[in-house]
Amino acid sequence: MHVTEPVPAPFDPPAPGHYTYQAIDQAFKANMARLTNGISPAGLVEIQVQWLGHLLMSPGKQMELVEKAQRKLVRLMCHAMHAGPGADPCIEPLPIDKRFASPGWQQWPFNMMYQSFLLTQQWWHNATTDIDGVSDADEKVISFIVRQMLDHMAPSNFIATNPDILKATVEQGGANLLTGIEHLIEDVQHTLAGKKPVGTENFQVGRDVAITPGKVVYRNHLIELIQYSPTTDDVYPEPILIVPAWIMKYYILDLSPHNSLVKYLVDQGHTVFMVSWRNPTSEDRNLGMEDYRKMGIMDAIDAVSAIIPDQKIHSAGYCLGGTLLSIAASAMARDGDDRLASMTHLATQVDFTEAGELMLFISESEVSYLESMMWDQGFLDGYQMAGAFQILRSNDLIWSRLANEYLLGERQEMNDLMAWNADLTRMPYRMHSEYLRGLFLENNLSAGRYMANDLPVNLADIRVPIFSVGTVRDHVAPWRSVYKLTMHPATEVTFVLTSGGHNAGIVSEPGHPHRSYQMSTKKVGDHYLDPDRWQQSAPMQDGSWWPAWQTWLVGYSGDKVPARTPANTKAGYPALCDAPGTYVLQN
Template sequence: MAVRDVSDTPRDPVLNYIVDNPEEFAKNLTVMLGHANEAIAAYVAPMHQGEIKNDRTDEIAEWIRTLSRVTHYWMADPARAFEAQARLAKDWTALYANAMRRMAGEDAEPVASPEPGDKRFTDKDWSAVQFFDFIKQGYLITTRWAQSLVDDTDDLDEHTRAKAAFYVKQLSAALSPSNFIFTNPELLRETASRSGENLALGMKMLAEDVARGKGELRLRQSDPNKFEVGVNVAVTPGDVIAENRVAQLIQYQAATKEVAKEPIFIVPPWINKFYILDLNSEKSMIRWLTQQGHTVFVLSWVNPDEALAHHDFVSYMREGILWGLDHVLKAAKTDKTDIVGYCVGGTLLAMTLAYMERMGDKRINTATFLTAQIDFTHAGDLKIFVDRDQLAALERKMDQKGYLEGSSMATAFNMLRANDLIWPYVVNNYIKGKDPFPFDLLFWNSDATRMPAANHKFYLRNFYLKNLFAKGELEVDGIKLSPANINVPVFNVATKEDHIAPALSVYTGNKLLGGEAKFVLTGSGHIAGIVNPPDKNKYQVWVDGDDSGTLERWMDTAREVKGSWWPLWDRWLTEHRSGETVPGRPPGGGVYNSIEAAPGRYVRMRY
């Protein structure tokens, strides 16, 4: 009897989704359940030990209250309710008709397609297999309909509309069929081909991450074992030359025989750790500055506990910037420095510069702001978290411990780009069971820091909520401060795709400054636009636009330069300096002894 050769017979695509080894699959499911018990135990352990877990009640109530306003608008009027239902039914009817034509072997154009750049539906079976294609289009139809309801709700103020849109976006991201095994062809194939081993490994990783977060999921975006601060990140040579309870001051070794007389003093944000500016030898802005003949000092903020609960913005000004400035000038043996503020460090710097001007303090030569907001009228997506009710709830939470957990801010930042920074890692780690790719930037992103309660309250209420500094109504020591008090030359960098400190917000603040203020716009976002070494030749910079009108007018008239903004800044610094040079300065300058090698122990503090 002849045997049919099936080697060239096309494999039925359905077989890709069937488990070949049911016995092995059952074993892996048993292992998975064991790790699931470990995850549950790690979740409840802090409660058994009497530790306070993050209470999400206020957040959930805010979601319900906001989305209920949208629901009420559409349901209160029968005509509107019918219109909304008809709108959704129309697209679903078209999808159903499309599916019938396709089942009959006819060509059918999709009713809904993913947006360009949406990486969730790149697997070919999202289109090739009708089941997955139907689910994908149904999801897109429904989520876009939900977003349109928010957009078309007439009786919402803009803040509430922004919150509602954000919440719908989060729900849409969470409910995407790409996040579930049985509705994602790639995950279903992976589970079948590995007989569920991926699920066992993923649940093990989930249990580890809940335990690492002490009852809260600490999502790993990079392999945490591949990087160590001071070993392969934050490695530019230098020394801690001074410290107090708020910060350490690092001075880096000179890389040239001669250096500019005026040093550079960097004030990073305390929401994250300073080594974003010193990731590695190729990406380090700090190392690059020393190679250009600059003496570089950096504040390394402490990762606080309850002992700093009452340290507010003014405390950080006094014990951070002003304290650091005293030591910088003594160590450098000079009377002026160039100073840099990044993100919220730049906001603090602006307040400090205004205060120094009012006090007659002339020790600053120039100031550089990196994605720093001064006027919060057009603040970024984080503003959706700031209103009186939400602030009151947040303050109650902070008062329980005296600080805001770093994970809270990290989660908020990640939620701004949930489809890039949350759900791909949930899928990769906990369903595919794969370790994330080692990436220094994402390792830094997960190295979260706490914020003292008083500091964060001051920042959110006086800047985000009331915008007092931009109005000239922020009081320190009974003195009203304004951006107009800042008269030193300013180099002000915004990034084009920034969701945290939008270019419009930075540009608006720049127009309020009292002296020479050069606005510069660079490509990419809040981090990549700043950490952009010249050797990479990435992105572009826009300069010298007409700043007499709108940002759009400035963009239309600006000159575009390929590559990094760093060399432009270096030339600007040179133009605004005395031109004098001195021999390369050793850390401490003979005035202060080394406390420890850079990057110091403050930046290594993790909770």
């Protein structure tokens, strides 16, 4: 039987001006994105219309909301009739909501104001959830939008409705407001001049923070590699290579001497190497995730292996640095490279199906919008990324701060962690687009579709023991998402859940007050425990998790050997300059 081959369709070139039209769209979106802090209005409108449409088609839900509104009004009226000194509120704020904690809020009429606000907030939560036809992801987005609107209108944000601000204004004759105006002018001047926030000048890199002695022993276009000087006569033979996230400066792990994880490890007899990422510019727009893997991790591993030959490496990655380390470790296992002795994850995700509220900013609409902004400038500015993180915790990081500094006139005292958080970095256009799409949107890493050296990698190929740390109040890498690594089928995984948030939970030095953690190990062949059952069964321990990790590292280390000074000139890795190096100083 004769089969006629299909005739290829002739190439249809784009209409004249096609690329010009695309450039106009991208330029328009890029400028719009700067005004909206990178949040796509089109994406928000789409979700709002979908929510409203399904709500209008749900008469039962509407009746429920009317009934709830009536009940809340009755509760508020009954509370008003019985409210007095020592009376219980009709609704309590969430444990993390500290806006109404002062005694002034228990006095009339402020008690009625904040109780009414909390009831309204609760009603709107009911109105934006449990609606037939609206997905869980879209419900979270619309709830988030409404929460931002309500937080903006909270009684704690205004002079006349905040008892603490009102009292301070009366007692000081308005001096607090004048001080607040001075703070506002000072902050605006710093912002317009491109300066860091007030108080950060007390935490200069290399003088006050990032001061653990060491040498830069390797440098390429993307990283400087720091080897820290030993403080003990003998050290464990296996070096530790730490890969921080590239979205912030590395020295969160080497803050002040009392809370430096690097110094702690060195003082315990470990040889520590640290990757310090370059702060990219528009010229680096085409650097991708594969460049970060090769130049950021593999080049560092090659350098460490040459400086300290014949020893395997304890690897550790923080946040996205840990994700990239997992990609590199999977590729190494696939290719028969066995230079790793262990792998540690600090607040790191490898499965992004439940990546928390950060996913509110990572939809197709949002990523496309961000890509237009990055296409125009060649990178994502650190301030644009910081804005998204601040919105996730707007109560603490925006509204409460504004009320304290501009209405009460009280500056929050700067500390080393806050100063580090203000030391922002940029991200190249291509890399940021690839990790948003490949990891967050498509979840290619956990699905075995992520490509390294043009071949897919599989996390299940990793055979080295893993130590993974999650933090209870992490809004960037929720601990239940971090915990998914315990599903690894072929290696031992020790999981730690520590108190604190994404940054403060990791910077948790011994002696830090109010710190605790839970820890247990899942061995090969053990049955899987879901996160909630694990949390109920894992023993609680007081104090810092750092000593537990150091003990774990020692368990996979050999007998101590004489300490090594930084660099190895014979191997081709001389000392280039003193730590903290030059890349960390780039603005």
